[in-house]
Amino acid sequence: QVQLVQSGAEVKKPGASVKVSCKASGYTFTGSYIHWVRQAPGQDLEWMGWISPNSGATKYAQKFQGRVTMTRDTSISTAYMELSRLGSDDTAVYYCAREAFPKAFDIWGQGTMVTVSS
Amino acid sequence: QSALTQPPSASGSPGQSVTISCTGTSSDVGGYNYVSWYQQHPGKAPKLIIYEVTKRPSGVPDRFSGSKSGNTASLTVSGLQAEDEADYYCNSYTGSNNPYVFGTGTKVTVL
Numbered sequence: 344q345v346q347l348v349q350s351g352a353e354v355k356k357p358g359a360s361v362k363v364s365c366k367a368s369g370y371t372f373t374g375s376y377i378h379w380v381r382q383a384p385g386q387d388l389e390w391m392g393w394i395s396p397n398s399g400a401t402k403y404a405q406k407f408q409g410r411v412t413m414t415r416d417t418s419i420s421t422a423y424m425e426l427s428r429l430g431s432d433d434t435a436v437y438y439c440a441r442e443a444f445p446k447a448f449d450i451w452g453q454g455t456m457v458t459v460s461s
Numbered sequence: 462q463s464a465l466t467q468p469p470s471a472s473g474s475p476g477q478s479v480t481i482s483c484t485g486t487s488s489d490v491g492g493y494n495y496v497s498w499y500q501q502h503p504g505k506a507p508k509l510i511i512y513e514v515t516k517r518p519s520g521v522p523d524r525f526s527g528s529k530s531g532n533t534a535s536l537t538v539s540g541l542q543a544e545d546e547a548d549y550y551c552n553s554y555t556g557s558n559n560p561y562v563f564g565t566g567t568k569v570t571v572l
């Protein structure tokens with residue numbers, strides 16, 4: 344079946360970086376954009392950016408410009424999101440999601456909890 | 462880009478209907494027919510229930526319907542069921558440097 348499977352939970356110290364992976368299966372990986380969305384504990388969803396698995400093109404939310412890097416490896420149908428210079432307010436669940444319908448996210452990964460703590 | 466405005470909570474008895482609003486601006490909700498809605502149960506990933514304002518993905522019950530008037534989109538859940546108790550988020554495309562914005566979320570309680 345169509346699914347996105349993310350890497351496991353991470354604990355990082357302030358100032359460090361984290362890289363989360365998102366492995367796609369059950370569909371043509373290069374056929375749909377992958378978006379990244381995060382949700383701090385008890386808070387709302389926040390869109391971070393997208394990557395085109397086909398071309399590698401990216402678009403990031405202004406808030407994360409200079410701190411986020413989205414990449415992909417088409418040979419293993421996996422997208423990555425790396426966030427640097429972590430602070431305590433980056434503690435959140437990070438989701439990847441597929442855009443198969445225009446401007447909508449139809450399949451989501453299970454989420455990856457990233458905790459930033461000294 | 463500010464978050465879209467949703468009421469914090471809504472409720473209804475089983476079998477009743479509940480409508481959730483999502484208010485933005487002419488730069489997002491009012492400017493594009495790219496409003497989507499997501500249902501999120503506690504500890505789970507969001508699930509797409511409406512896209513392009515009114516369309517339902519395969520497998521989503523027709524109890525869920527979407528609409529838009531001006532800068533405000535709405536989600537209606539008819540014939541409320543216990544499993545509809547969840548958080549609901551709207552999202553709109555904006556066409557700007559921050560191309561997607563989510564709503565502030567609405568907790569739906571089935572009484």
